[in-house]
Amino acid sequence: PRLSAARYGKDNVRVFKREKDGDVETVTELTVCCLLEGKIEESYTVADNSPVVATDSIKNTIFIKAKEYPVNPIELFASMLGQHFLDKYPHITVANVDIIKHKWSRMVVDGKPHPHSFHRDGDEKRTVEARVTREGIDIKSSLKNLLVLKSTGSMFYGYVQDEFTTLKETWDRILSTDVDATWAWKTFPNVAAVTEQAAAFDKAFDDARTITFKTFAEENSPSVQATMYKMCEQILDAAPATASVSYALPNKHYFEVDLAWHKGVQNTGKDAEVYAPQSGPNGLIKCEVTRD
Numbered sequence: 216p217r218l219s220a221a222r223y224g225k226d227n228v229r230v231f232k233r234e235k236d237g238d239v240e241t242v243t244e245l246t247v248c249c250l251l252e253g254k255i256e257e258s259y260t261v262a263d264n265s266p267v268v269a270t271d272s273i274k275n276t277i278f279i280k281a282k283e284y285p286v287n288p289i290e291l292f293a294s295m296l297g298q299h300f301l302d303k304y305p306h307i308t309v310a311n312v313d314i315i316k317h318k319w320s321r322m323v324v325d326g327k328p329h330p331h332s333f334h335r336d337g338d339e340k341r342t343v344e345a346r347v348t349r350e351g352i353d354i355k356s357s358l359k360n361l362l363v364l365k366s367t368g369s370m371f372y373g374y375v376q377d378e379f380t381t382l383k384e385t386w387d388r389i390l391s392t393d394v395d396a397t398w399a400w401k402t403f404p405n406v407a408a409v410t411e412q413a414a415a416f417d418k419a420f421d422d423a424r425t426i427t428f429k430t431f432a433e434e435n436s437p438s439v440q441a442t443m444y445k446m447c448e449q450i451l452d453a454a455p456a457t458a459s460v461s462y463a464l465p466n467k468h469y470f471e472v473d474l475a476w477h478k479g480v481q482n483t484g485k486d487a488e489v490y491a492p493q494s495g496p497n498g499l500i501k502c503e504v505t506r507d
């Protein structure tokens with residue numbers, strides 16, 4: 216047998232950075248995973264640890280670089296952090312840096328943004344996966360865990376009808392999903408190129424979130440498939456430095472409940488008001504749209 220793939224490092228490194236601009240403070244909370252690749256096979260195959268940068272040292276480095284470097288946008292921090300390992304250790308050829316940014320929104324007190332108080336208004340995450348190599352930097356940015364629901368404006372009809380089909384066609388259903396949207400950037404030649412694009416990362420995240428909300432809300436959706444494709448097209452247009460956009464949307468079903476058994480109560484179709492939210496099974500619809 217031979218070692219066909221290897222990467223190692225530290226996962227779940229929780230880092231918090233507090234930055235002061237006069238009286239106004241900003242906070243950033245991250246969870247970082249940093250995995251290294253390179254000439255490390257001897258540490259696996261012949262128990263030679265000489266090529267191993269200890270995962271504890273990787274963790275230490277993450278804290279030092281969070282102090283030295285800007286932590287926002289996370290795409291730039293991930294790139295600079297990854298590049299450090301390539302610059303410092305000639306035998307390391309790839310740094311995979313994945314970062315989750317947790318949401319701290321500035322509190323509004325008496326109608327005014329508070330200088331140093333924040334609240335966690337939702338589970339949605341902004342994430343980045345950066346693969347820093349000696350040939351270039353590939354970055355994927357994501358918006359994840361954004362739970363949305365619309366109480367109408369969603370349809371599903373015209374699908375295969377055969378001996379396996381029981382689903383009733385509908386022109387008016389509840390649609391709920393947990394948005395997982397990812398946009399892959401065109402390869403950056405180096406950190407300097409990422410730095411040049413720094414403003415594009417926040418803009419892309421804000422645009423992706425706005426496009427997702429607006430399309431989800433306004434389109435009378437013929438299916439999850441059709442709606443997510445429209446989102447992808449618009450994000451590609453909004454972020455020219457991206458190469459592709461992907462969505463993965465669970466269809467979190469809310470089933471109508473037939474209550475006619477009780478005194479003929481009408482609660483289906485146009486009379487539906489009480490629904491049964493389903494934990495599972497759920498649809499899962501995925502797509503990738505690439506700039507041609």
Ligand SMILES: O=c1[nH]c(=O)c2nn[nH]c2[nH]1
Binds near residue numbers: 371382438439440498
């Ligand atoms: O939007 C939908 N897409 C599908 O493919 C599907 N299948 N069942 N319900 C569905 N809803």
